[in-house]
Amino acid sequence: MTDNQTTLSKPMSVDDLCINAIRVLSMDAVQKADSGHPGTPMALAPLAYVLWGRHLRFNPANPGWLDRDRFVLSAGHASMLLYSVLYLTGYDLTLDDIKQFRQWESRTPGHPEYGHTAGVETTTGPLGQGFGNAVGMAVGEALLGTLFNRPDHQIIDHHTFFIASDGDMMEGVSHESASYAGHARLGKIIGFYDDNHITIEGNTSLTYSDDVQRRFEGYHWHVQRVDDANDLDAIDAAILAAKAEKERPSLIIVRSHIGFGSPHKHDTAEAHGSPLGVDEIKLTKQALGYPSLEPFYVAPDALAHWRNIGARGAPLESDWQKRYDAYKATNPDVAAELERRLRGDLLDGWEDLIPTFTAENGNVASRAASGVVLNAIAPRIPELVGGSADLSSSTNTIVTNAPSFGPDDHSGRNFHFGIREHGMGSIMNGMALHGGVIPYGATFLIFSDYMRPPIRLAAIMRLHVVYVYTHDSIGLGEDGPTHQPVEQLSTLRAVPNMTVIRPADASETAEAWRVTLKHRNGPVALALTRQKLGLIDRTKFAAASGLAHGAYVLADAPGGPPQVVLISSGSEVALILEAQQRLTKDGIRSRTVSMPSHELFAKETAEYRDSVLPHGVKRIAIEAAHPMSWYRWVGDDGVILGIERFGASAPYKEIYTHLGLTVDNLVETAKKLV
Numbered sequence: 001m002t003d004n005q006t007t008l009s010k011p012m013s014v015d016d017l018c019i020n021a022i023r024v025l026s027m028d029a030v031q032k033a034d035s036g037h038p039g040t041p042m043a044l045a046p047l048a049y050v051l052w053g054r055h056l057r058f059n060p061a062n063p064g065w066l067d068r069d070r071f072v073l074s075a076g077h078a079s080m081l082l083y084s085v086l087y088l089t090g091y092d093l094t095l096d097d098i099k100q101f102r103q104w105e106s107r108t109p110g111h112p113e114y115g116h117t118a119g120v121e122t123t124t125g126p127l128g129q130g131f132g133n134a135v136g137m138a139v140g141e142a143l144l145g146t147l148f149n150r151p152d153h154q155i156i157d158h159h160t161f162f163i164a165s166d167g168d169m170m171e172g173v174s175h176e177s178a179s180y181a182g183h184a185r186l187g188k189i190i191g192f193y194d195d196n197h198i199t200i201e202g203n204t205s206l207t208y209s210d211d212v213q214r215r216f217e218g219y220h221w222h223v224q225r226v227d228d229a230n231d232l233d234a235i236d237a238a239i240l241a242a243k244a245e246k247e248r249p250s251l252i253i254v255r256s257h258i259g260f261g262s263p264h265k266h267d268t269a270e271a272h273g274s275p276l277g278v279d280e281i282k283l284t285k286q287a288l289g290y291p292s293l294e295p296f297y298v299a300p301d302a303l304a305h306w307r308n309i310g311a312r313g314a315p316l317e318s319d320w321q322k323r324y325d326a327y328k329a330t331n332p333d334v335a336a337e338l339e340r341r342l343r344g345d346l347l348d349g350w351e352d353l354i355p356t357f358t359a360e361n362g363n364v365a366s367r368a369a370s371g372v373v374l375n376a377i378a379p380r381i382p383e384l385v386g387g388s389a390d391l392s393s394s395t396n397t398i399v400t401n402a403p404s405f406g407p408d409d410h411s412g413r414n415f416h417f418g419i420r421e422h423g424m425g426s427i428m429n430g431m432a433l434h435g436g437v438i439p440y441g442a443t444f445l446i447f448s449d450y451m452r453p454p455i456r457l458a459a460i461m462r463l464h465v466v467y468v469y470t471h472d473s474i475g476l477g478e479d480g481p482t483h484q485p486v487e488q489l490s491t492l493r494a495v496p497n498m499t500v501i502r503p504a505d506a507s508e509t510a511e512a513w514r515v516t517l518k519h520r521n522g523p524v525a526l527a528l529t530r531q532k533l534g535l536i537d538r539t540k541f542a543a544a545s546g547l548a549h550g551a552y553v554l555a556d557a558p559g560g561p562p563q564v565v566l567i568s569s570g571s572e573v574a575l576i577l578e579a580q581q582r583l584t585k586d587g588i589r590s591r592t593v594s595m596p597s598h599e600l601f602a603k604e605t606a607e608y609r610d611s612v613l614p615h616g617v618k619r620i621a622i623e624a625a626h627p628m629s630w631y632r633w634v635g636d637d638g639v640i641l642g643i644e645r646f647g648a649s650a651p652y653k654e655i656y657t658h659l660g661l662t663v664d665n666l667v668e669t670a671k672k673l674v
């Protein structure tokens with residue numbers, strides 16, 4: 001017997017070898033990295049074995065197969081559970097990758113990252129987000145299935161599985177998403193709640209005594225219990241029953257024991273987020289009766305069995321492909337449309353539908369202009385689907401004469417997310433990840449704060465989602481400081497991969513939608529006004545198409561190069577235009593620059609940027625928001641007229657005056673600078 005062999009009372013079954021392989025890889029990877037979460041993968045190894053082994057439809061050779069079942073590990077800290085299974089079933093992930101857990105540029109980062117590791121469907125880690133993503137994926141499945149399946153051809157027909165931990169359940173976003181899913185009757189969701197009674201601080205009894213079963217029954221979910229996470233047949237039976245339930249989403253509450261198998265860490269918080277320790281790992285492998293103590297050892301029989309499980313995917317997919325080919329032969333146009341949507345290509349000609357605004361339209365709030373544009377382009381962009389968190393009449397985000405997505409109709413493009421901004425953002429991410437749709441979600445800009453976590457994840461994952469944020473400043477007036485955004489524009493602009501666009505008038509709003517729909521590698525936030533805006537006369541000022549550059553010169557004063565540059569975005573562009581006229585009269589040559597998007601401008605060439613903001617000419621920026629994001633653009637000797645306090649409840653013009661956001665102040669400041 002070698003040092004690494006253990007004494008077995010009886011040979012281990014292939015089932016146990018397969019299950020324990022996950023436990024061993026998880027323990028060893030965390031130990032090698034000297035950081036990570038071994039306990040939950042150890043507890044849930046049997047669940048993973050039953051789910052992947054008997055139920056999940058997936059093909060490691062093609063992780064992107066359209067009709068695969070989706071799996072979301074909402075408890076992203078348990079990433080080694082997922083990485084183990086991806087390696088064992090034969091995805092593009094090697095044992096060496098497992099050994100590189102949590103290392104620089106490895107394919108096994110600390111938490112699962114979408115686009116980074118084959119088979120990872122979404123980035124998780126911030127608890128609760130995966131739950132919402134799973135609901136969004138199920139929305140995508142239901143919507144596309146309803147639109148594209150034909151009576152004899154169910155080509156989109158898959159389940160969305162997720163695993164949620166105590167932390168996921170405590171986070172509010174799980175409430176918002178679960179409530180939405182139950183109401184919308186998303187019957188193809190099958191979630192597992194890992195009921196292990198342990199979080200970081202200790203036993204859940206410290207802080208948590210929800211009756212999760214009744215909670216989810218209250219949401220109209222179908223709820224089952226499995227009392228022993230090691231009972232493979234009970235897990236199997238519960239999944240079968242969940243699949244048989246067509247109307248309600250399912251939750252399977254699985255009583256598990258964190259750190260299962262570890263003599264000293266079993267059922268303790270210590271197993272949650274630290275390596276077990278070399279000695280304890282040895283004891284655990286012995287207690288489990290594992291055939292070797294060698295780190296990362298997977299018995300050949302177990303690997304072969306897991307690979308057989310993975311190999312079932314290819315015939316599953318090719319069977320589906322045959323059905324898809326038959327569908328395509330019978331319904332060539334529908335199939336072509338589906339394929340277009342999945343590729344993310346837009347139909348030709350949609351830009352011809354973007355309306356042109358003229359003086360005859362009168363003064364129009366940019367939120368209203370946005371609604372007009374959305375409705376004009378909607379017929380040619382059917383994949384643009386979305387709605388608001390109960391503010392559609394204020395955010396102008398309903399597509400008129402189109403059905404709503406709801407419990408009785410999964411075909412609708414208008415979504416009613418309810419007053420659930422956080423859930424909305426998280427569900428939108430799931431929809432985008434599912435593919436075939438461009439989701440938009442609307443609320444007041446101030447309430448973007450209620451959906452920060454999914455915004456950040458959309459940016460990390462570079463998802464094409466659109467936020468329509470209206471009531472974008474103190475310009476909303478009487479609702480007062482609780483509703484008036486101040487710091488939101490700067491903080492949204494600070495999110496990497498995010499594009500914020502704040503158009504100055506109806507024409508720029510139309511251009512903003514053009515850019516937004518073409519911008520496929522990250523979220524776009526449109527900041528739109530509640531108050532009406534005048535239309536900038538494009539016969540006198542540059543065309544609104546300049547918006548695509550992020551910033552563009554509207555006009556220079558006559559008679560020579562500018563002495564001062566006035567920069568602004570959104571509603572305050574009107575102020576710089578008026579200031580320019582006054583300065584011209586007073587003999588000061590000024591340039592006006594509309595800067596609707598800092599991010600788009602930052603991507604332009606240095607030559608272009610210098611042509612808009614010439615070196616050596618002093619700059620003044622004005623925006624009814626916190627000045628933080630403007631320092632880069634005005635330079636050391638520039639001035640920013642912004643807001644460094646909360647707003648106030650009053651008619652909006654008065655607030656502007658009290659806070660010094662006026663033409664008078666602009667003119668005075670310019671004169672001082674020149």
Ligand SMILES: Cc1ncc(C[n+]2csc(CCOP(=O)(O)OP(=O)(O)O)c2C)c(N)n1
Binds near residue numbers: 125128168196200
């Ligand atoms: C939003 C958010 N808050 C906090 C954390 C840090 N965190 C990671 S796991 C965890 C809780 C662990 O308990 P549980 O969810 O039951 O997971 P288990 O210990 O069973 O693996 C916390 C607070 C996080 N990942 N996300």
